[in-house]
Amino acid sequence: MPHFDLPLDELRAYKPALTALDDFDAFWEKTLAEAAEHDLDARFEPVDTPLTAVDTFDVTYAGFGGHPVKGWLILPADTTEPLPVVVEYIGYGGGRGLPHTHLRWAAAGFAHFVMDTRGQGSGHSVGDTPDPVGSGPAASGHMTRGIQDPYTYYYRRVYTDAVRAVEAARSHPLVDASRTAVTGGSQGGGIAIAVAGLVPDLRAAAPDVPFLCHFGRAATLTERHPYREIALYLKAHIGEDERVFRTLSYFDGINFAARATAPGLFSAALEDLTCPPSTVFAAYNHWAGTERSMEVYAFNDHEGGGPFQQAVQLQWLPGHLKG
Template identity: 90%
Template sequence: MPHFDLSLDELRVYKPAPTAPDDFDAFWEKTLTEAREHDLDARFEPVDVPYTAVDVFDVTYAGFGGHPVKGWLVLPAGIEGPVPAVVEYIGYSGGRGLPHTHLRWAAAGFAHFVMDTRGQGSGGSVGHTPDPVGSAPSVSGFMTRGIQDPHDYYYRRVYTDAVRAVEAARAHPLVDASRVAVTGGSQGGGITLAVAGLVPDLRAAAPDVPFLCDFRRAATLTERHPYREIALYLKAHIGEDEQVFRTLSYFDGINFAARATAPGLFSAALEDLTCPPSTVFAAHNHWAGPERAMEVYAFNDHEGGGPYQHAVQLRWIPGHLRG
């Protein structure tokens, strides 16, 4: 696929107006306050794995509504004192997977907390967290579940789970609660943006080809799912455009980026039809943290830089966690 979006020079200055409604901050403050009325109840069960370099824990904690959310905690084997942590969020339709797929950060000497995504985990990697909340009519997938009202929207639950995942990671005695970074690719990158805007004391955030940004542009620019789910919903529900995009404004990565307080490392791929590069740059260009960086992969689709980006993160994140 050749380049289809704005030129790179245009991307570097593309900064659409934020869409945050007047009650954006109040909405999220109330959401998180209600979630914290439930005991976090973070439990870490040792897992018998055939590894000598890491220790693995099966994690359960209370997310949105007090619902149990699963995760993995992977630690360098035999550590005695607290170490910095990287909290990771998973791409669309995937789950936490199996422990042996999450060894990179522990091998670098960090605690690695991987959050399962409620209701997902049957596409690419297995998940173990149900979403017990239903919704009104929606298109197959997750993008339009509860899209009629921000209080009912699916990602309200996911973003809340993600903030609580940081709290759960910090609850483990071998995690240095003062040195935590967040990261993830695609949907995981979008969740990373949300957490960076909702948790004020992170050391770093690294959203990789992030999804869930600049919704109106994305829904009218690409034919590829998951953004296409929004267009298909509106194709059937004619006349609901403004309500749908109002709901999505509470979950737009642009609006969270504008509230970030940590350094941020982004990546974008210029042939990415899943998360068009202009939507990624929109969040990057709104980033309010003290530092922002962008890695650009000129001839890549949604795979982005893959292991090359992982190598960049393995140099960049430790510099902020160890500093």
């Protein structure tokens, strides 16, 4: 696929207007306050695995609405002192998967918390967290569930679960709560951006080819799912454009990026049809933190830098989490 979006020099300067409405902050303060009314009730059950170099815990905690959310906590074996923690969110359609697929951060000496994504986990990796909330009419997938109103929208629940995942990770006695980073690829990257805008004391955020950014451009620029789900919904629900994009404004990564002050490490791929590079740069260029960097993969699609980007993260994160 040849380059289809803006030239790189224009991408580096691309900073579209924010879409946050006047009540954006109040909406999220109310949402998180309601979640806080439920006891976090984070439980960590040891898991017997053949992985001798790590200790694994099956996690359950109360997310949005007090609903149980699953996760993994993976620590270097025989940890005795609190460690900095990397909280990771999963790409679209996937769940927390199996413990042996999450060894990189523990091998680097960190605690690693992996959040399951409610209602997903039947695509590229298995999940264990249902979404007990129904919705109005929706296109196939998750993007338009409850999109008629921001209070019923699916990602209100997911972003709340993600903030509570940070709280759950920090509650473990072998986690140093003062040294927390968030990361994820694609959907996980978009969730990491949202959390960075909602949790003010993170040490770092590393969103990789992030999804859930600059919805208005994404929905009209690419035919690839998941953004295509928005267009398909509007194809059927003619005349609802304004209402749909009003809802999406409360969940747009560019609006969270403008509130994120932690150091940020992004990546974008210039042939990415799933998360077009202009949507990634839109969030990056609005990032409020004074320290930020962008890795660009000129001839890659949505796989981005893959293991090369992981190597960059492994070099970058320790400087923000250790010491």
